[in-house]
Amino acid sequence: MFAYGISKEYSLYYLRKGKGASPHIVKYSDGLKDPLIGGVRPFEPLKNFFFFARERVIDGLGRPADPKAGGKPLCVLGVKNCDLAGLNILDSVFSEGDFKDPFYVSKREQNLIIAADCTHAIDTCFCHALGHEHFPQKNHDVLISELRDGYLLESVTWKGKKLLNENSDILADSGEKHIEERDHIRSISGAQVEEGIKKSEIPRQTEYKDVIKKSLESEIWEREAENCVECGGCNVACPTCHCFYLADIQKKAGGETRYKIWDSCMYKRFARVAGNANPRQHLWERLRNRFEKKFDYFPEVNGLYACTGCGRCISGCPAKIDIRRVLKDLVAEKKKAKA
Amino acid sequence: MVENPYCPVKAEITDIIEETPTIKTFAVKPEKPVSFKTGQFVELTVPGVGEAPFTPSSNPKIEDSMEITIMSVGRVTSRLHEIGKGAVVGVRGPYGTGYPLKDFEGKEVLIVGGGVGLAPLRSLILALLDEAGKYKRIMVKYGARSPEDLVYKDQLKEWAGNKDLDIEITVDKSGEDWKGNVGLITTLLRKDIGVDISNSAAIVCGPPIMMKFATFKLVELGYKDKDLFLSMEKNMSCGIGKCGHCRIGPYYACKDGPVFTYDKIKEYHTIWE
Ligand SMILES: Cc1cc2nc3c(=O)[nH]c(=O)nc-3n(C[C@H](O)[C@H](O)[C@H](O)COP(=O)(O)OP(=O)(O)OC[C@H]3O[C@@H](n4cnc5c(N)ncnc54)[C@H](O)[C@@H]3O)c2cc1C
Numbered sequence A: 001m002f003a004y005g006i007s008k009e010y011s012l013y014y015l016r017k018g019k020g021a022s023p024h025i026v027k028y029s030d031g032l033k034d035p036l037i038g039g040v041r042p043f044e045p046l047k048n049f050f051f052f053a054r055e056r057v058i059d060g061l062g063r064p065a066d067p068k069a070g071g072k073p074l075c076v077l078g079v080k081n082c083d084l085a086g087l088n089i090l091d092s093v094f095s096e097g098d099f100k101d102p103f104y105v106s107k108r109e110q111n112l113i114i115a116a117d118c119t120h121a122i123d124t125c126f127c128h129a130l131g132h133e134h135f136p137q138k139n140h141d142v143l144i145s146e147l148r149d150g151y152l153l154e155s156v157t158w159k160g161k162k163l164l165n166e167n168s169d170i171l172a173d174s175g176e177k178h179i180e181e182r183d184h185i186r187s188i189s190g191a192q193v194e195e196g197i198k199k200s201e202i203p204r205q206t207e208y209k210d211v212i213k214k215s216l217e218s219e220i221w222e223r224e225a226e227n228c229v230e231c232g233g234c235n236v237a238c239p240t241c242h243c244f245y246l247a248d249i250q251k252k253a254g255g256e257t258r259y260k261i262w263d264s265c266m267y268k269r270f271a272r273v274a275g276n277a278n279p280r281q282h283l284w285e286r287l288r289n290r291f292e293k294k295f296d297y298f299p300e301v302n303g304l305y306a307c308t309g310c311g312r313c314i315s316g317c318p319a320k321i322d323i324r325r326v327l328k329d330l331v332a333e334k335k336k337a338k339a
Numbered sequence B: 001m002v003e004n005p006y007c008p009v010k011a012e013i014t015d016i017i018e019e020t021p022t023i024k025t026f027a028v029k030p031e032k033p034v035s036f037k038t039g040q041f042v043e044l045t046v047p048g049v050g051e052a053p054f055t056p057s058s059n060p061k062i063e064d065s066m067e068i069t070i071m072s073v074g075r076v077t078s079r080l081h082e083i084g085k086g087a088v089v090g091v092r093g094p095y096g097t098g099y100p101l102k103d104f105e106g107k108e109v110l111i112v113g114g115g116v117g118l119a120p121l122r123s124l125i126l127a128l129l130d131e132a133g134k135y136k137r138i139m140v141k142y143g144a145r146s147p148e149d150l151v152y153k154d155q156l157k158e159w160a161g162n163k164d165l166d167i168e169i170t171v172d173k174s175g176e177d178w179k180g181n182v183g184l185i186t187t188l189l190r191k192d193i194g195v196d197i198s199n200s201a202a203i204v205c206g207p208p209i210m211m212k213f214a215t216f217k218l219v220e221l222g223y224k225d226k227d228l229f230l231s232m233e234k235n236m237s238c239g240i241g242k243c244g245h246c247r248i249g250p251y252y253a254c255k256d257g258p259v260f261t262y263d264k265i266k267e268y269h270t271i272w273e
């Protein structure tokens, strides 16, 4: 009922239980099939809905593409906090500064985010280490918490309020006991996150200060880069990775278009300049760069670590490069250097 | 509504000057004026091929058109070298911070260029000459691989006779008929250069290796890091601080540069590559 209502105004996406540990985001049509409201973060990062993998930005010289083209705005149901936290980074890149990205900005204005509590954690979750909760904190329109028999809904923005008002016929007033139940579920899943952090021994963010700066020449980089196959999967999976390149394409029918396409800092050509000079010729330099960007650049320019602890780059990496291990070793190295 | 920063304006190539076998200067006239401050750059589009960043080499005072001097080195630049007068290209910008002319006032300005690196510096020199009285002295040291590789050959001759400008040129290698200096650019940065270094700013632009050695030499001569203005060439795509390609430490060369004082970037690794 609720979903049907949304689907009239928005192109609705929701989480469906997958074969693996994490659910997938699927498109709504004729009702929800095996939906997951709580659970854990999906396989796909939320950025896909605001910063498309490939998007046309111009239709020719002097002809900007329409950022609103492409039908109804998008609504994602069941978004988790590690993805919401990723929007802090993307917002700072695309919505701030002298130039703004109209494609991102218009999607952020139009799209609707219905976020949910994590009702459990998986092995790779370490959001708490980065100071993020396992329940929605900001950047969402509606908060939905899965309870034993029902859902607790709370509107956060005017868009969310409007949605709940429109659905008032299927909603009942909530009480103290619902909040208590929600908090109880949160405490159980929170303990699971803590357990994973303990097991992987990932240090907390308070220990990350200057870890990269102090380990620029560390052997950790070469060791970790050894098995990397330069697939860029870590970038694709990450809710904060925002790099792209502009590609011009000659259309068969005449005229040319420009696309904004996700890029990967793990690719050799990423920093290459004319004449084949390359400040990051070696793979280990590119791996180091990825960490510098997340743990050095962003904290310096806007006080945020560009990692939300979602763990996607861990489960997605064919080379089994584990960001938790890298951070653990970097912090240990920094401590040793001090001692 | 947010303006689309990825969209260039149409522009016409109104003239092409062959500078060297690999370098051409293009006169570009955008449909709508794209005015720039000296040292700022633009993204130039070859329709259907792609774009690349270039710093206009003309006087920023001229607002309705610009000249861009381009060396053919790869995909986009080689296509540019194939186009003719009247061709339509795209321009977006200007981007970056440009040269802080105010900081140079009352000073002895030392300009050090290598190869096609003289392009942005020509725009600077023209801007300085327009108000030559504001600067104590304007000096140019320019180096190229060979006499044929010198850009703006006519202008160099004219500048040699300009009393507001001290210009010295060198080439790495030459044939018989070259009467000028032979040697790397650093040979022009001698101990007896005759500059009051405590009241001087040096501006360097050229290929990375030249930038590196010229900078080291200037530091050796006694220049303070904060008085060295360096143009950093980094891989760029968006030009506006979004795409992540041009990072140097906590900066993006496209938005915080491309000109940086040495003290700002010195501590970061791989700045010369
Ligand atoms: C601020 C600034 C100012 C500059 N000013 C000048 C100037 O005044 N004059 C001048 O001659 N030069 C200037 N340059 C250098 C000039 O921008 C480069 O020479 C130019 O970008 C080379 O482009 P290219 O495509 O010809 O070379 P390539 O070597 O083919 O490519 C250069 C870059 O484009 C990328 N690239 C190549 N092919 C593709 C592809 N298929 N898809 C996506 N990306 C690709 C590469 O990764 C590489 O980073 C300046 C550079 C900067 C940063």
Ligand code: SF4
Pocket: A227, A228, A229, A230, A231, A232, A233, A234, A235, A266, A316, A317, A318, A319, A320, A321
């Ligand atoms: S996902 Fe793993 S193998 Fe692929 S580029 Fe990233 S670190 Fe390398």
Ligand code: SF4
Pocket: A234, A237, A238, A239, A240, A241, A306, A307, A308, A309, A310, A311, A312, A313, A314, A323
């Ligand atoms: S770096 Fe890895 S764990 Fe951190 S936010 Fe990105 S994908 Fe998630």
Ligand code: FES
Pocket: B235, B236, B237, B238, B239, B240, B241, B242, B243, B244, B245, B246, B247, B252, B253, B254, B255
């Ligand atoms: S060129 Fe895109 S961030 Fe600088």
